[in-house]
Amino acid sequence: MIQSIKISILSGACCLAAATCVAAGPEAEALRHRLESVVKSGGVMFGQHDATVYGHDWAWQPGRCDVRELCGDYPAILSFDLGRLETGSEVNLDSVPFEMIRNEIKRHHRSGGICTISWHPDNPANGGSTWTPGPGVLDTIVSDREVRRKLESWNDMTADFIVSLRDDQGEPIPVIFRPWHEHTGSWFWWGRDCGSADSYRQLWSMTREAFDKKGVDNVLWSYSPDKVMTAEEYFERYPGDDMVDILGADIYTFDNYGGFPRFNEFANAELAIACDYAAKTGKIAALTETGYEGLTTPGWYDQVLLPAISAFPVAYVCVWRNAHNKPGHYYAPWRGHSDEDSFMQFYNSDQTLFLNDIKQIK
Ligand code: BMA
Numbered sequence: 341m342i343q344s345i346k347i348s349i350l351s352g353a354c355c356l357a358a359a360t361c362v363a364a365g366p367e368a369e370a371l372r373h374r375l376e377s378v379v380k381s382g383g384v385m386f387g388q389h390d391a392t393v394y395g396h397d398w399a400w401q402p403g404r405c406d407v408r409e410l411c412g413d414y415p416a417i418l419s420f421d422l423g424r425l426e427t428g429s430e431v432n433l434d435s436v437p438f439e440m441i442r443n444e445i446k447r448h449h450r451s452g453g454i455c456t457i458s459w460h461p462d463n464p465a466n467g468g469s470t471w472t473p474g475p476g477v478l479d480t481i482v483s484d485r486e487v488r489r490k491l492e493s494w495n496d497m498t499a500d501f502i503v504s505l506r507d508d509q510g511e512p513i514p515v516i517f518r519p520w521h522e523h524t525g526s527w528f529w530w531g532r533d534c535g536s537a538d539s540y541r542q543l544w545s546m547t548r549e550a551f552d553k554k555g556v557d558n559v560l561w562s563y564s565p566d567k568v569m570t571a572e573e574y575f576e577r578y579p580g581d582d583m584v585d586i587l588g589a590d591i592y593t594f595d596n597y598g599g600f601p602r603f604n605e606f607a608n609a610e611l612a613i614a615c616d617y618a619a620k621t622g623k624i625a626a627l628t629e630t631g632y633e634g635l636t637t638p639g640w641y642d643q644v645l646l647p648a649i650s651a652f653p654v655a656y657v658c659v660w661r662n663a664h665n666k667p668g669h670y671y672a673p674w675r676g677h678s679d680e681d682s683f684m685q686f687y688n689s690d691q692t693l694f695l696n697d698i699k700q701i702k
Contacts, residue, residue, distance in 0.1 A: 365557030387417025387658035423460035426494035452699035478535025495550035544579035564588030588628030631671035642685035
């Protein structure tokens with residue numbers, strides 16, 4: 341029943357007016373078109389980070405996925421991270437082998453799904469991790485030649501990985517790339533207190549230049565500030581319309597930061613800003629990262645997340661990971677979890693789209 345309602349919504353899908361293209365090749369253009377069709381349909385795709393490589397109590401078991409074991413379908417969007425690729429490591433910062441990430445992206449693409457990639461590189465200025473912010477760290481990419489060179493080589497490595505994503509016919513697989521996110525906070529070395537707005541924009545330009553030089557055209561670029569209440573904050577460091585395809589927002593629910601009501605305030609404010617601007621510029625808006633760690637108060641999925649996204653024309657929402665080796669660090673329930681009903685109501689909504697729902701959306 342639900343499925344047939346979803347299908348009838350989707351059959352009315354069509355694309356919006358063509359948007360300005362950011363160095364996108366035909367595959368990335370097709371992905372853009374698909375995201376526009378989703379928005380036009382009134383549906384919102386569900387995604388999760390690392391959803392098919394590990395779950396709350398398992399890891400590296402092909403085909404498994406907590407979400408699928410609960411609701412019967414895979415997320416429409418899979419998210420992966422390239423942090424530590426720049427060090428030459430074979431596994432990322434959460435121990436996921438890069439080869440596995442490549443294969444999962446290929447497999448999900450073949451199944452009709454969409455992938456998004458984030459990148460949490462180490463700190464090129466001091467050798468620390470991605471979470472080593474400090475005053476001026478971001479500015480050193482402009483002022484210090486050695487740091488700049490290091491970052492250039494890291495950008496090259498990431499570009500090489502992304503351009504190497506190919507399907508069985510050797511055609512490029514389009515992905516959403518979400519670098520330098522949550523820069524309105526200061527927990528990453530590219531955050532607000534780590535340098536000037538100009539340095540942040542330079543960071544984007546450098547990455548973009550490296551990708552262009554390598555001929556990477558299978559990417560849609562997502563700009564994803566952390567929670568903000570005003571357009572001034574949202575756009576303070578915006579790298580420019582020619583750099584950005586997706587107006588994103590990364591907003592979490594925290595019990596010690598206003599809980600559900602505060603999340604609603606931020607979601608209402610920031611998604612309105614992103615959607616308004618997306619509508620004006622022919623771009624796409626999305627809730628690019630969200631979640632409520634441990635789902636400790638029941639009802640988050642149906643009473644908080646669903647109303648938040650229902651109010652806005654966002655193409656997708658992506659929750660963070662179910663860590664297999666970090667107790668309590670999970671963002672989606674699994675079969676047998678005490679709050680599984682809330683997720684099932686979210687899944688059963690006519691609006692939410694999972695992998696099977698989007699296969700027919702072109
Ligand atoms: C954070 C946490 C960390 C993880 C990092 C990068 O939000 O999930 O455990 O290492 O993301 O994926």
